[in-house]
Amino acid sequence: MAELATGPTRHGLRCASCVKREADSQTAGRHVLAVADDERRATSNESAGLYVHIPVCRSKCRYCGFYSVPAGGVDAGRLVDGLLRELERYDDGIEFCTAYIGGGSPTALPAEELIRLVRRVRERCPQAQEFTVECNPGQVDARLLGGLKTAGVNRLSFGAQSFNARELELLGRAHSVGQIAAAVAMARRSGFENVGLDLIFAIPGSTLADWQAGLEAALALNIEHVSAYSLSFEAGTVFEAWRGTGWLAAVDEELDRAMYEEAIDRLERAGLRQYEISNFARPGCECRHNLGYWANRPYVGIGPAAASYLTNDAVRASGRRLTNDADIGRYLAAVESGRTAPAETNLVSPDDAACETAVLNLRRREGIDLAEFHRRTGRDAMRIFAEPIGRYRQMGLIEVADRAVRLSGQALPIADTILCDFSALE
Numbered sequence: 025m026a027e028l029a030t031g032p033t034r035h036g037l038r039c040a041s042c043v044k045r046e047a048d049s050q051t052a053g054r055h056v057l058a059v060a061d062d063e064r065r066a067t068s069n070e071s072a073g074l075y076v077h078i079p080v081c082r083s084k085c086r087y088c089g090f091y092s093v094p095a096g097g098v099d100a101g102r103l104v105d106g107l108l109r110e111l112e113r114y115d116d117g118i119e120f121c122t123a124y125i126g127g128g129s130p131t132a133l134p135a136e137e138l139i140r141l142v143r144r145v146r147e148r149c150p151q152a153q154e155f156t157v158e159c160n161p162g163q164v165d166a167r168l169l170g171g172l173k174t175a176g177v178n179r180l181s182f183g184a185q186s187f188n189a190r191e192l193e194l195l196g197r198a199h200s201v202g203q204i205a206a207a208v209a210m211a212r213r214s215g216f217e218n219v220g221l222d223l224i225f226a227i228p229g230s231t232l233a234d235w236q237a238g239l240e241a242a243l244a245l246n247i248e249h250v251s252a253y254s255l256s257f258e259a260g261t262v263f264e265a266w267r268g269t270g271w272l273a274a275v276d277e278e279l280d281r282a283m284y285e286e287a288i289d290r291l292e293r294a295g296l297r298q299y300e301i302s303n304f305a306r307p308g309c310e311c312r313h314n315l316g317y318w319a320n321r322p323y324v325g326i327g328p329a330a331a332s333y334l335t336n337d338a339v340r341a342s343g344r345r346l347t348n349d350a351d352i353g354r355y356l357a358a359v360e361s362g363r364t365a366p367a368e369t370n371l372v373s374p375d376d377a378a379c380e381t382a383v384l385n386l387r388r389r390e391g392i393d394l395a396e397f398h399r400r401t402g403r404d405a406m407r408i409f410a411e412p413i414g415r416y417r418q419m420g421l422i423e424v425a426d427r428a429v430r431l432s433g434q435a436l437p438i439a440d441t442i443l444c445d446f447s448a449l450e
C-alpha cells in the first residue's frame with residue numbers, strides 16, 4: 025500500500041516512505057556489488073528506524089509505480105522466513121527506535137504469516153516506541169487487527185486514498201468506501217489509539233467539491249493522522265498509458281494547488297497540524313518513523329527492493345545507502361543461502377550528507393534546526409546554503425527565525441523547485 029508517489033509531483037508532495045525510496049533512485053545505475061557482513065553491521069551509535077518491505081499486492085492499482093507482484097504467486101511463509109533471515113543479520117549493534125511494515129500490501133499476506141512477522145520484529149525491537157503496519161481497508165478483520173495489537177503493533181496506516189466510489193474504481197483500489205470506515209472502527213475496537221489514513225487528491229475527473237467531501241469523510245472518522253498526496257503519473261502504469269492515449273487527463277495545476285491548499289486549511293482547522301509537506305497529525309501523533317527519514321537519521325530496510333541508510337560515527341550523517349535486489353526470487357535465494365541480498369550501494373560523503381539533510385529537513389514545517397544540522401553534519405547551514413537561503417528569503421519563500429530555516433507557507437506548493445537548490449553545494 026504505497027503511501028506515496030515515487031517521484032516529485034507538481035507540489036513536491038512525496039511521501040514518507042518516499043524518502044526511503046529516494047535511496048533507490050540515488051543508487052540507480054551505479055556500481056552493483058555484494059555488501060559485506062561487516063559493512064551491513066557498521067552504523068553509528070544512533071538508534072535507527074526499521075522498515076520491512078512486503079512487495080506483494082492482491083491486485084495492481086492503476087496509478088501505482090511501485091514494485092510489487094501478485095500475492096497469489098508468492099509463497100508467503102517462505103517470504104516471511106526470508107525477511108526474518110535478513111533481519112537476523114542486524115542482530116548486532118543496531119537499536120531500533122521505530123518499526124514500520126509497509127509495501128506493497130502487508131495485509132495481502134495470510135494473517136498468520138503477517139502476525140508471525142510482527143511478533144519477531146517486536147521481539148527484535150522491544151524498545152521501539154512506534155510500530156506501524158500499513159493496511160488495506162479491504163483486507164482486515166477483527167482477528168487480524170486484534171492479532172497485530174497483541175503482537176505489539178501500536179499504529180495503523182490505512183491506504184484509503186479516496187472516499188469517492190468512482191475514484192476508487194478508477195484508481196483500481198481493491199476496497200470500497202464503506203470498508204474504510206469499517207476498518208477504522210475495527211481498529212478502534214481492537215484497541216488502536218493511533219490510526220492514520222492516506223489520501224490522494226487531483227485524481228482525474230475529481231472536483232474541488234469531491235476533494236472537500238473526501239476530507240470531511242476522513243475527519244468524520246476522527247483519525248490521528250492524514251497523509252495527502254497529489255496523484256502523479258508514474259512510468260509503466262496503466263494511468264500513464266491512458267494519459268498517453270488521451271483517455272485520461274491530469275487535473276490542471278490550478279485545481280491541484282487549490283486541493284492542496286484546501287487540505288492544509290481544513291485539516292489544520294480540525295486540529296491535524298501540518299508537520300511535513302504532505303503529512304498532518306494531532307499533536308503527539310506525528311509518525312516518528314517518517315520523522316526519522318526527514319531528520320536524515322539511519323534506517324535499515326529489510327526485504328526485496330528495500331533501502332537502508334547506515335551512518336558513520338565520525339560525521340553522523342555521512343555513510344552508505346544500500347538497496348536490496350527488487351526481484352523476490354533472487355532476494356530469497358540470497359538470504360536463504362546466508363548471503364546478503366545482492367545490493368547496490370553508494371557512499372554518502374560529508375558534502376552529500378549535508379545536502380541530503382537540508383533537503384529532508386526542509387520538508388518538515390519546522391525546517392532545518394541549525395544546531396541539530398551542525399551536530400549531524402558538522403556544517404553551518406547558513407554559510408553553505410547562503411545563496412539559496414538569501415535568494416528565497418527575499419522572495420518570501422524561506423523564513424529564518426528561532427535558529428531555524430524553513431519554507432514559508434507560500435513556498436509549500438512549489439517545494440520541489442526550492443529543494444532542488446539545496447541538493448548540491450556550489
Ligand code: SF4
Pocket residue numbers: 025026080081083084085088089090092127128129183
Ligand atoms: S496496494 Fe495498490 S498502491 Fe499500494 S503498492 Fe499495491 S498496487 Fe501499489
